[in-house]
Amino acid sequence: MSAVARWGTAWPATRAGLLALVLFVEGITALPIPHGVQKRALSEEPVATEEIEAQRVLLAEVGIHVTHAQLVDWAFASGTLWSSGYDAVMKPFNTLFRVLGIGQSWGLFTYPDTFPHQLVVEVRRSHTGPWERLYAGLDPDHAWKHDILTYRRIRGVYDGQTDKPGPSWNNLTRWLAARACGEDPDVAFVRVSFRRFHTVRPDAPADSSAEVERQARVWSREQVLP
Amino acid sequence: MRARVTALWALWVRLWDKQEDPVVLAVVRILLATVVLYDFLDMAHLGLVEMLFTPERGGGIPDALARTPVPELYRWFPATTGTAWLAWSVMVGCTAAFGLGFLTPLSGVIAVLVSAQLAQVLPLGDRGIDTLIRNVILILSCSSCGRRFGLDAVIFGTRRLAPAWPRHLLILQLSVMYFCAGIQKTAMSWTPLGGFAALYLILQDPAIARWPFAWLGNIYPLTQLATATTMVFEWSACFIPLVYWYRDTRERPGRLRAFINAKRPLRVWVALGVCLHVGIALTMALGIFPAAMLAVYPALVHPEEFWALVAGGKRFPFIRREAGR
Numbered sequence: 001m002s003a004v005a006r007w008g009t010a011w012p013a014t015r016a017g018l019l020a021l022v023l024f025v026e027g028i029t030a031l032p033i034p035h036g037v038q039k040r041a042l043s044e045e046p047v048a049t050e051e052i053e054a055q056r057v058l059l060a061e062v063g064i065h066v067t068h069a070q071l072v073d074w075a076f077a078s079g080t081l082w083s084s085g086y087d088a089v090m091k092p093f094n095t096l097f098r099v100l101g102i103g104q105s106w107g108l109f110t111y112p113d114t115f116p117h118q119l120v121v122e123v124r125r126s127h128t129g130p131w132e133r134l135y136a137g138l139d140p141d142h143a144w145k146h147d148i149l150t151y152r153r154i155r156g157v158y159d160g161q162t163d164k165p166g167p168s169w170n171n172l173t174r175w176l177a178a179r180a181c182g183e184d185p186d187v188a189f190v191r192v193s194f195r196r197f198h199t200v201r202p203d204a205p206a207d208s209s210a211e212v213e214r215q216a217r218v219w220s221r222e223q224v225l226p
Numbered sequence: 227m228r229a230r231v232t233a234l235w236a237l238w239v240r241l242w243d244k245q246e247d248p249v250v251l252a253v254v255r256i257l258l259a260t261v262v263l264y265d266f267l268d269m270a271h272l273g274l275v276e277m278l279f280t281p282e283r284g285g286g287i288p289d290a291l292a293r294t295p296v297p298e299l300y301r302w303f304p305a306t307t308g309t310a311w312l313a314w315s316v317m318v319g320c321t322a323a324f325g326l327g328f329l330t331p332l333s334g335v336i337a338v339l340v341s342a343q344l345a346q347v348l349p350l351g352d353r354g355i356d357t358l359i360r361n362v363i364l365i366l367s368c369s370s371c372g373r374r375f376g377l378d379a380v381i382f383g384t385r386r387l388a389p390a391w392p393r394h395l396l397i398l399q400l401s402v403m404y405f406c407a408g409i410q411k412t413a414m415s416w417t418p419l420g421g422f423a424a425l426y427l428i429l430q431d432p433a434i435a436r437w438p439f440a441w442l443g444n445i446y447p448l449t450q451l452a453t454a455t456t457m458v459f460e461w462s463a464c465f466i467p468l469v470y471w472y473r474d475t476r477e478r479p480g481r482l483r484a485f486i487n488a489k490r491p492l493r494v495w496v497a498l499g500v501c502l503h504v505g506i507a508l509t510m511a512l513g514i515f516p517a518a519m520l521a522v523y524p525a526l527v528h529p530e531e532f533w534a535l536v537a538g539g540k541r542f543p544f545i546r547r548e549a550g551r
Contacts, residue, residue: 016239019391023398030402032410054414099298101342101352101360108354108407112415112424116431137432148272152513153351157287159433160350168350171287175277199430201423202443 030104037079117194177219247529251371257521259325279310297346327376334367396525408460422450
């Protein structure tokens with residue numbers, strides 16, 4: 001039998017083996033394992049606090065009595081354990097997954113945000129003048145740069161930094177400030193912030209106590225325009 | 227025991243060794259490339275290429291140079307707007323070539339690699355749908371999809387019979403994605419215990435909703451029904467491979483197999499999926515997510531079914547020629 005013929009015979013089995021390996025590795029990445037669990041986030045972030053409290057009440061109703069703090073400890077310990085195991089198994093494949101940008105992590109709206117954030121862009125024309133609103137999420141009367149600020153990648157940048165803003169939040173607010181100053185020579189300051197509020201079910205009483213301004217960045221014309 | 231393992235292995239090898247017309251994969255290729263092209267052209271139209279993909283040193287918003295590891299794109303090329311435009315141009319060029327079926331495996335793999343680099347440059351701007359798109363393009367790049375309705379077919383010749391495993395992997399991908407999305411929805415509001423309030427809550431989020439939806443409280447039960455339907459749809463995705471297995475082994479006995487083959491529940495599931503994504507497109511500002519998801523749906527259709535579906539178009543000479551084969 002020639003080498004080509006031998007390869008033709010061996011190929012289906014080789015391919016089946018490769019596919020088994022791919023499915024095994026991808027199957028591991030698909031496991032619903034939390035990554036980067038932080039105790040602070042579990043005990044301080046309002047969505048997590050609300051969710052854990054709901055679970056504590058549910059457990060109490062079926063006769064399992066634990067405190068909120070115990071539930072946080074358990075969630076943190078089990079999350080860390082699973083996450084460590086996952087990291088160990090996936091270590092040989094990390095580079096491949098990073099270079100190809102592939103994965104099977106599909107947490108689509110896992111936890112609907114009951115404390116959503118509305119992006120707000122305001123300008124001031126003097127040191128003492130009032131803040132004038134240019135943009136507010138979902139506000140048709142303040143829709144400056146609406147197409148840009150609702151573009152999915154931009155939305156991902158600001159919506160992903162509501163609780164723990166990183167450098168790209170600073171850079172985004174600065175970029176927006178430069179655009180606002182560039183378009184209107186009277187603008188002296190630009191403020192970009194979030195208005196956080198609490199969403200409740202329609203059958204629950206409204207809660208306005210949680211409404212706060214967060215992660216505000218103020219830029220002056222001199223800072224953003226050369 | 228050994229005989230049983232050998233038999234199972236033989237079954238596994240046979241499972242991935244089937245052949246079929248790659249026409250459906252070609253349709254997925256064209257649809258998905260169109261969606262990705264639209265996304266990148268829209269990005270340029272909005273003037274966001276430099277802002278999204280140039281590191282802050284070059285005037286953009288990513289902090290790519292401050293993270294470890296620095297993306298290869300900015301290890302090998304300078305951190306300038308020119309590099310951002312170069313990456314964008316290669317991405318658009320390769321996606322267009324992939325859609326046209328020109329050197330399909332090569333153009334597909336390059337598009338995946340560049341897209342992954344852009345994801346590393348600005349991770350927060352890279353959404354779950356981008357990962358799915360890369361997964362699907364990578365699978366399609368390993369298939370013969372360019373040899374159907376593509377320039378590769380003109381250059382290298384049409385293939386009317388090719389390995390079926392890429393389409394089977396796409397089916398598995400959809401099944402895994404929906405099922406995992408379902409089981410990870412552990413928030414109370416996705417369950418009866420939380421009153422199925424999830425969709426109502428999501429649509430109050432200004433970063434997600436396409437329109438103001440405060441009025442949804444007036445039709446709250448409908449949003450609860452939509453939430454419950456979403457959960458049923460996503461959880462039931464784990465049965466898709468079983469449905470295909472039953473279809474593939476229809477000659478075997480079993481009441482469940484006979485029932486499923488007779489009632490064709492997949493049609494109901496697909497209809498629900500289409501409604502779900504059309505609903506998302508109408509109510510949420512998630513960009514290309516619904517269109518990209520629906521672009522993969524043709525993979526659920528067997529090539530024979532595909533030709534049966536387009537049989538109505540047989541008055542067109544092109545379709546008559548292709549369907550007749």
